[in-house]
Amino acid sequence: MTVPTVVTLGETMALARATEVGSFPHIGALQLGIGGAESNVAIALTRLGIPTRWIGRLGTDSLGDLVVRELVAEGIAVTAERDPDAQTGLMLKERRTAASTKVWYYRAGSAGSRLTVGDIDPGHIRSASLLHITGITPALSQNAREAVHAAVDLARxxxxxxxxDLNYRSALWSPERAATEFAELIPLCDIVFGGDDEFALVTGALTHPLEIAHAVSALGPRQVIVKLGIDGCVALVDGAEYERPAVPVQAIDTVGAGDAFVGAYLADFLSGASVDDRLATAVTAGAFACLVPGDWEGMPRRSELAMLGAREPVQR
Structure with missing residues (x-):
């Protein structure tokens, strides 16, 4: 049997996060890592046994070296043009309180925003089982948008x-511009993920998650998954409705939970699992991602998925 391969493309940045609760003027240390929606999904997929390639553009700087090192260490195939004229983007993550996180982005003119159609090898797309995109990359620049559309055209x-995954970022574009782009991309896709608030950019005043899923599905996708955070998720797959509660955990850092959810759902989809099993794995992976600081470090391996339901906290 052919092993499924996923290709995803977008911007991965260096991430400096506070190691303690408080505002940046009053904390003593930062920890350096990486983060990016598409590469977070790639890590989630790879840890669950699905070979994945990430395509992006990085600066010829040490932060770009860090991104490559971390992704390769996770077993991801990296195709990254190194741009001598732009720096790798940077995120700063501040834990202002124990229950809230603020992320600051320094990405204007970054190497990632300079992604082009020429950075995409058509062979990588054509030989894949699945192409994953997000709404972040087309918001970065016109050339990055063109790269996303070229990849989608190749895949189709x-x-x-x-x-x-809609992944709306208000700092990157207005709701109106995002809505126009989402309305253009959604009909081109087979599987679409988003929060109910993100889908509202396209569906308008609908409030019930399953009504939202039906409205999005009417645009073309056969699978629509509405992420509801602590309320779990709903899905509409080939006309059938599904609901799944979240896995309750004491969250430390919720950033990256949505990416873990998406990666886990796709991993089970590509492995031939039922929709119920896909959603169960997705909410479990999302819960795991919340248990440690960092965007992707807590994402589970398949052998760990049962741990959150284990009665014995110590494994020997």
Whole structure:
């Protein structure tokens, strides 16, 4: 049996996060790592046994070296043009209180925003089982938007499944611009993920998650998954409705939980699991991602998925 391969593309940045609760003027140390929605999904997929390639653009700087090192260490195939004229983007993550996180982005003119159609090898897309995109990359620049659309066109022409997570970022574009782009991309995709608030940019005043899923599905996707955070998720797959509660945990850092959810759902989809099993794995992976600081470090391996339901806290 052919092992499924996922290709995703977008911006991965260096991430400096506070190691203690408080505002930046009053904390003593930062820890350096990486983060990015598409590469977070790639890590989630790889840890669950699905080979994945990440395509992006990085600066010829030490932060770009860090991104490559971390992704390769996770077993991801990295295709990254190194740009001598732009720096790798940077995120700063501040834990202002024990229950709240603020992320600051320094990405204007970054190497990642300079992603182009020429950075994409058509062979990588055509030979994949699935292409995953997000709404972040087309918001970065016109050339990055063109790269996303070129990848989607290649995938559709080759019969490759296309997955899309809206991932709306208000700092990157207005709701109106995002809505226009989402309305253009959604009909081109087979699987679409988003929060109910993100889908509202396209569906308008609908409030019930399953009504939202039906409205999005009417645009073309056969699978629509509405992420509801602590309330779990709902899904509409081939016309059938599904609901799944969240796995209750004491969250430390919720950033990256949505990416873990998406990666886990796609991993089970590509492995042939039922929709119920896909959603169960997705909410479990999302819960795992909340248990440690960092965007992706807590994402589970398949052998760990049962741990959150284990009665014995010590494994020997």
């Amino acid at each position: 022409d080759a019969g490759v499944t296309v997955s899309f």
